[in-house]
Amino acid sequence: PKVTFINPDESRVELDVPVGTSLMRAATAHGIEGIVGDCGGGLTCATCHVLVIDDAFLAKSGEVSANEDQMLDFTAMGRMPNSRLSCQVVMSDDLDGIVVRIADPQL
Ligand code: FES
Numbered sequence: 001p002k003v004t005f006i007n008p009d010e011s012r013v014e015l016d017v018p019v020g021t022s023l024m025r026a027a028t029a030h031g032i033e034g035i036v037g038d039c040g041g042g043l044t045c046a047t048c049h050v051l052v053i054d055d056a057f058l059a060k061s062g063e064v065s066a067n068e069d070q071m072l073d074f075t076a077m078g079r080m081p082n083s084r085l086s087c088q089v090v091m092s093d094d095l096d097g098i099v100v101r102i103a104d105p106q107l
Pocket residue numbers: 024036037038039040041042043044045046047048071085086087088
């Protein structure tokens with residue numbers, strides 16, 4: 001399944017991500033600099049912040065856990081209604097075609 005990241009400079013990167021891999025892992029593995037992911041997915045850094053563009057995908061992107069909910073309040077950019085931490089968004093067939101904007105700033 002595919003994900004498109006929109007960088008802060010508006011350039012787009014499309015990646016094919018295996019089911020079960022988080023969007024943070026996919027981004028960092030491909031050198032997408034806007035996704036920092038300092039804590040490696042441990043929900044302690046909030047440097048993997050993305051905005052999910054389409055509400056339909058937002059709804060399918062999985063439940064926001066209490067820990068993610070708390071960490072979203074510590075993002076550098078500030079929280080938006082469509083904010084997610086990309087280490088918590090795990091690729092599935094349902095998410096094929098999802099588009100996320102990378103938060104700016106991330107740190
Ligand atoms: Fe640290 Fe997502 S990688 S909170």
